[in-house]
Amino acid sequence: MTDFSYIQDFVQTFSENISEVLGFDITILNEKGIRISGTGSYKYSIGQPSPEGSYLRMIMETKQPAMIQDVMKNESQCMSCKYMGQCKVLASIGFPILKRDRAVGVIGIMGFSPEQKERLIRNSDMLIRFLHHVSALLEKKLLLLEYSQESGCDAYEDVDARKNVSFDSIVGHNTGLRDVVKKAKRVANSPSTVLIRGDSGTGKELLAQAIHHESSRRKNPFVAINCAAIPENLLESELFGYEGGAFTGSRREGSIGKFEYANQGTLFLDEIGDMPLSLQPKLLRVLQERSIERIGGKKIIPIDVRVIAATHRNLEDMVEKGTFREDLYYRLNVIPLHTKPLKERSDDIVLLLRYFIRKHCRTLKINELSIDPVLEQWLIQYDWPGNIRQLENAVEYMVNIAESNTIGFHDLPDYLNKQENFACFKRGLSLEQMVAEYEKNILQTFYFAEPYRNDKEKISQTLQISLSTLYRKLDKYQLV
């Protein structure tokens, strides 16, 4: 399946760059005739269907490039377009975008002024050749995207943030997790704002993507922005866009913001707790009025965007301290969802381990590795301060490093061992308590995992302690 929405940002930036170099406006439609990028006045209709019967749509049907030298005289190609009388285009060249010979879109170079019309006609051969290359480049991008999705390998940088995930992509049987997923499914189609709370790496963005992809907005963009990663002075224009000349250094033709990009789709505001106080009233207004005003603009632009926000911060505390607006907090917190830290759902670690081992073996194109049961038990006990992201990174490391078909202790990244000790230290345990915890972990690992499971004699031999000492310790730690 072709989906330009995954490369929407790329396609728009690409169109803007071509437009600047060629000196014409550019627009691209997807296979459904929806405008997925546009410069000049086309920017205002990104996300909207292009006119039925338009000549660009016709190119998609014929799969042949075409040129209009004079729209007003060109009855054969424009007659069926319902905007025939109002169209301001004077001349245009359109070229199909094919993927394995199937038309998946069309790109158009548009001339609005008499000068552009003359130049477009004079250079038509060169422009058609150019569009041929552009079309081939877009086909390559789409094929690479398809490959990335099928292989689970992130060959294309934009895909990572926007994998076509569903609720099935959320691995885990933990009751708490399943309850959250159940709630998320129920609200997937609602326009109400969702606020996802949870520590870093607990799957907040994954959940937001699943909600989007299982909602009626799935064909439209999922746009993510990390409010903590963008400097305060840039965040406003990133979110709301700006008109040309709005500030020093801004682009002549202005730029649309993430809210407009996400029109009819979903905007994921990650790290909302880091949104500067000065911007919070503007965000609140947008959420209430469902329209935006670009920086330096006077026009009110209606938007239809579902907002999902996420944070690991304690917003209630922030409201109390005056660093987060109370009204915005209530506006965002319409549907609250919580993702629990991994240590509170360690019953899912085995499933996640197997899932990530399979995933990374597939990426490396190697047979699926198994894991030493004693190591598996150790990983279940581990604290995982970085949650699922840390678990996945550790598995990725081990799959890469493993020399045999079984991942063992020697493949464990060093930092996991160190952090284990550090975690005990941070919890303020005495040396005696730390040693006891360590001892308990070892015994637990041996006692519950194959090949030692329940075989006390074998365990006492391996650990070089007497059977009676083993019994005493198992009893002390309530392991029997």
Ligand SMILES: Nc1ncnc2c1ncn2[C@@H]1O[C@H](COP(=O)(O)OP(=O)(O)OP(=O)(O)O)[C@@H](O)[C@H]1O
């Ligand atoms: N239940 C899950 N099943 C499979 N993969 C998961 C699950 N939860 C999280 N992941 C994976 O773990 C990684 C981190 O998840 P994600 O980015 O959604 O976390 P986050 O809470 O948004 O993190 P942060 O707050 O740091 O942005 C991602 O690669 C994600 O796909």
